[in-house]
Amino acid sequence: MSDTVAETSVAELLAEVERLREQVADFRRLAQRAEDRGQVENLFSRYMYLHNAFQDEQIIPLWVKEGTEGIRARYTNAGQYTTWESVTRYHRDRPAPVGKLILHATTTPVIEVAGDGETAKGVWLMSGTESGLTDPEVAEAFPDMYSPEEVLGKKVWAHWVWCKYAIDFLKQDGEWKIWKFRCYELARAPFEENWVSFGLKNQGAFDLDLMYFGEDGKPVFMPPADEPAPQRNHPYSPETVQKLEPVPPVPHEHFTDTFA
Structure with a gap:
């Protein structure tokens, strides 16, 4: 009788140990996913801090390594970039003009790490300001972009700007990229104008390939895209209805290209 009880107790203990092992494994996976999510959020926040300070060269190492299949970047309807060289060119040789200020503040992240732990997806909202000084002769080409007064003998551009971001991340050599x-x-809207009236007359701007305003406020344009944009983004217009775009990611096991 005692032998039967002992055998039953040992079997129960072994089963309990196995259940505990499974629970520990589940907790480890959950902790790793939480750690991964935090690293992904920090990665994009670091990107934005560097971008705001005109330190874009330091952003290049935040991208996947050269030769990674599937790398892609798209900023406007002018096209998208699909090689490491063309993607990182966006961050190279950017000036830090005197008097220029950009402050892009990202908020409202929705981040999902794939169940396999190899990729992650995130969306963000951004509200911010962009401003600087421009030589009056240069400003003549974009009269609606500037404030009526001058500062230090130059035209002022001071804008409110709102964007959305959709980003896929890949873990390489143990680090998220x-x-x-x-x-x-x-x-967007100049400081002196509301975004409704400006949105009505600024619909064509997103089709242009303007990258930034450089020294003396001179416009610098994007390099030629590698391929056309597969679909167009439609910025706010008082004549259209807003859409859920991009769609926030949901829990998933493996990568699917939902932001194409």
């Missing part, structure tokens, strides 16, 4: 990047400009 930016893999696929998409920016959706939603709306």
Whole structure:
């Protein structure tokens, strides 16, 4: 009788140990996913801090390594970039003009790490300001972009700007890296004008390949895209209805290209 009880007790203990092992494994996976999510959020926040300070050269190492299949970036309707060289060219040789200020503040992240732990997806909203000084002769080409007064003998451009971001991340050599990047400009407006009236007359701007305003406020344009944009982004217009775009990621086991 005692032998039967002992055998039963040992079997129960072994089963309990196995259940505990499974629970520990589940907790480890959950902790790793939480750690991965935090690293992904920090990665994009670091990107934005560097971008705001005109330190874009330091952003290049945040991207996947050269030769990674599937790398992609899209900023406007002018096209998308699909090689490491063309993607990172966006961050090279950017000036830090005197008097220029950009402050892009990202909020409202929805981040999902794939169940296999190899990729992650995130979306963000961004609200911010962009401003600087421009030589009056240069400003003549874009009269609606500037404030009526001058400062230090130059025209002032001071804008509110709102964007959305959809980004895929890839874990390489144990570190999270930016893999696929998409920016959706939603709306902008000069400081003196509301975004409704400006949105009505600024619909064509997103089709242009303007990259930034450089020294003396001179416009610098994007390099030629590798391929056309597969679909167009439609910034805010008082004549259209807003859409859920991009769609926030949901829990998933493996990567699917939902932000194309």
